[in-house]
Amino acid sequence: MPTFKIDGREIPFEKGETVIQAAQRAGIDIPHYCWHPGLSVAANCRMCLVEVAPPPGRPALMLNVLSYDPDTGEYVDQQKPKLQPACQQVVAEGMDIRSESSKHVSRARAAVQEFLLLNHPVDCPICDQAGECRLQDYWLEHQHEAKRMHDEPVHKPKAQIFGPTIVYDAERCIVCTRCVRFCEEVAQDPVLSVRERGNVNEIVVSPGRQLDNPYTLMTEHVCPVGALTASDFRFKARVWFLRSARSVCQGCATGCNAYLDYDPRNQTIYRHRPRENAQVNRYWMCDDGMLDYQRAHENRLSDARLGSARSHRGDSPHPETPESVPVGAALDRAAELLRSADPAKVAVLLSAQHSLEDNFALLDLAQRAFWSSNSSGAGGARRESLGSSRVFATGRPAGEGDQILRHQDKNPNSAGVAALLAPARPQNFAALSAAIDAGAITHVLALGSDIDPGNVAGDSRVASLGRLQALVTLGTWEGPLSRAAHVLLPASSWAESDGQFMNAQGMVQESEQAVQPLGQSRPAWKLAAAIGVRLGLPIPWRTLEELRGAFAGRPLAAEPASKRSLQPGAVS
Numbered sequence: 185m186p187t188f189k190i191d192g193r194e195i196p197f198e199k200g201e202t203v204i205q206a207a208q209r210a211g212i213d214i215p216h217y218c219w220h221p222g223l224s225v226a227a228n229c230r231m232c233l234v235e236v237a238p239p240p241g242r243p244a245l246m247l248n249v250l251s252y253d254p255d256t257g258e259y260v261d262q263q264k265p266k267l268q269p270a271c272q273q274v275v276a277e278g279m280d281i282r283s284e285s286s287k288h289v290s291r292a293r294a295a296v297q298e299f300l301l302l303n304h305p306v307d308c309p310i311c312d313q314a315g316e317c318r319l320q321d322y323w324l325e326h327q328h329e330a331k332r333m334h335d336e337p338v339h340k341p342k343a344q345i346f347g348p349t350i351v352y353d354a355e356r357c358i359v360c361t362r363c364v365r366f367c368e369e370v371a372q373d374p375v376l377s378v379r380e381r382g383n384v385n386e387i388v389v390s391p392g393r394q395l396d397n398p399y400t401l402m403t404e405h406v407c408p409v410g411a412l413t414a415s416d417f418r419f420k421a422r423v424w425f426l427r428s429a430r431s432v433c434q435g436c437a438t439g440c441n442a443y444l445d446y447d448p449r450n451q452t453i454y455r456h457r458p459r460e461n462a463q464v465n466r467y468w469m470c471d472d473g474m475l476d477y478q479r480a481h482e483n484r485l486s487d488a489r490l491g492s493a494r495s496h497r498g499d500s501p502h503p504e505t506p507e508s509v510p511v512g513a514a515l516d517r518a519a520e521l522l523r524s525a526d527p528a529k530v531a532v533l534l535s536a537q538h539s540l541e542d543n544f545a546l547l548d549l550a551q552r553a554f555w556s557s558n559s560s561g562a563g564g565a566r567r568e569s570l571g572s573s574r575v576f577a578t579g580r581p582a583g584e585g586d587q588i589l590r591h592q593d594k595n596p597n598s599a600g601v602a603a604l605l606a607p608a609r610p611q612n613f614a615a616l617s618a619a620i621d622a623g624a625i626t627h628v629l630a631l632g633s634d635i636d637p638g639n640v641a642g643d644s645r646v647a648s649l650g651r652l653q654a655l656v657t658l659g660t661w662e663g664p665l666s667r668a669a670h671v672l673l674p675a676s677s678w679a680e681s682d683g684q685f686m687n688a689q690g691m692v693q694e695s696e697q698a699v700q701p702l703g704q705s706r707p708a709w710k711l712a713a714a715i716g717v718r719l720g721l722p723i724p725w726r727t728l729e730e731l732r733g734a735f736a737g738r739p740l741a742a743e744p745a746s747k748r749s750l751q752p753g754a755v756s
């Protein structure tokens with residue numbers, strides 16, 4: 185690989201790379217505002233200027249400048265090297281770049297920084313960007329001097345509504361055009377542009393339009409200063425109080441890599457932002473995904489509940505209110521109901537909204553409890569009888585997709601559920617509904633709360649659930665499956681547990697726990713293990729590692745088996 189030098193350090197580079205790209209790969213930070221690795225080069229901020237030493241035997245490219253001499257009070261003629269923007273300068277073999285080691289570069293960076301702050305408002309105490317603002321960071325690093333200009337700064341529009349999600353402050357804007365380029369090059373909606381020149385320029389939305397495409401929140405994310413703020417996050421949290429968990433977006437089957445930013449003091453999640461992954465989402469996320477973090481707190485199930493079939497059929501004039509109970513009591517009741525079932529009429533409803541761990545645990549529990557002739561088959565014993573006839577899967581209904589990131593499948597783990605069942609194919613909720621109506625299924629052990637009704641009308645899906653003798657739901661959110669449950673067990677959300685999800689490309693991706701489980705909730709796989717223990721089954725996976733070891737690379741498909749009796753187990 186060819187090499188060049190930055191401040192005397194030998195750096196390998198790939199043909200066509202710019203200085204800033206090669207430096208970044210080598211872990212060297214060259215300060216920059218307008219450059220973004222996912223956007224075209226604009227080279228307008230001049231913060232990344234570096235000195236390029238001439239090749240041996242060639243004269244340096246010099247500029248004539250007037251320099252102020254504080255001793256004489258005169259301006260004198262001088263020469264200085266012509267600095268180059270590292271974001272635009274393509275690397276050549278043997279090139280000698282001076283960045284930190286050049287006094288000309290240090291002066292230029294301080295001057296650029298001073299220039300950008302000439303008319304900048306002192307908004308830091310109330311600015312959402314404070315704590316992660318490049319103007320703050322680079323002032324400290326490259327200028328660190330009091331402001332010399334005491335004239336009234338130029339005032340520009342503040343708090344302009346660009347659209348439903350974004351608010352613009354022109355005084356804070358350094359007109360780096362990242363937002364303009366993002367809209368044009370990534371969102372493919374060139375709705376932003378620059379108006380005017382010099383110190384009165386600003387970003388504007390095209391006449392008659394709003395910033396309202398499906399990727400508007402990314403403009404706030406790429407803005408290096410506090411000029412674009414998200415209506416959703418504005419004034420809600422100070423970033424230095426937040427911690428980040430490496431998460432996977434739950435919004436669709438693309439599985440964009442993300443950070444969940446949360447405040448550990450109040451266990452609250454404040455935002456979702458992209459985590460770079462060249463194979464999945466590059467640097468981006470869509471608005472739906474960036475706002476999907478809200479589901480960690482909204483519409484949640486935090487208590488165990490016991491209901492009755494009658495109360496959920498919808499045909500009772502006096503529906504009974506489900507009763508909140510301790511999780512232990514609900515687990516006991518779930519085991520009692522399942523123990524009394526005819527195994528041939530028990531179905532499992534998996535959820536593409538839940539992790540591989542949760543789905544595998546439920547499947548493994550059902551297999552041990554109802555479909556295996558060898559219940560002591562932990563860790564490699566013979567498996568039989570997991571056919572597709574009583575395994576169903578559902579999730580959120582399909583939605584809008586595009587050619588950028590958004591997938592029509594609005595579930596993060598459809599491929600994972602399919603892989604767990606391969607070569608059998610999971611049947612959809614419509615098939616389960618038909619089996620219930622035909623009397624072939626009387627008991628259902630369900631994961632998740634949502635239903636993709638397929639071709640079943642909304643009323644009839646609830647009606648078919650109401651015909652069950654027992655519905656045990658391990659659910660995270662209120663939904664048709666939680667409302668119809670005879671026993672509802674609160675499952676923690678993806679934000680509250682470690683889990684793996686397989687995206688539409690077939691990539692298994694890990695999502696980290698951010699906050700503690702809400703209320704009484706706990707990971708669904710732990711709830712499944714607790715039911716198994718109560719059923720007297722040898723559950724060999726009591727830790728996440730054991731669980732992952734159990735499903736790693738294991739074929740799960742088999743045929744239905746004979747009925748066998750279940751023994752009550754120890755209370756865990």
Ligand code: SF4
Pocket residue numbers: 356357358359360361362363364387403406407408409411412
């Ligand atoms: S709003 Fe932000 S991203 Fe857009 S030009 Fe101004 S500083 Fe750059």
Ligand code: SF4
Pocket residue numbers: 433434435436437438439440465468469470471472473474589590591
């Ligand atoms: S494209 Fe899908 S996975 Fe990516 S951010 Fe949007 S909803 Fe989330």
Ligand code: FES
Pocket residue numbers: 215216217218219226227228229230231232233269270271272
């Ligand atoms: S990063 Fe702005 S000019 Fe290079």
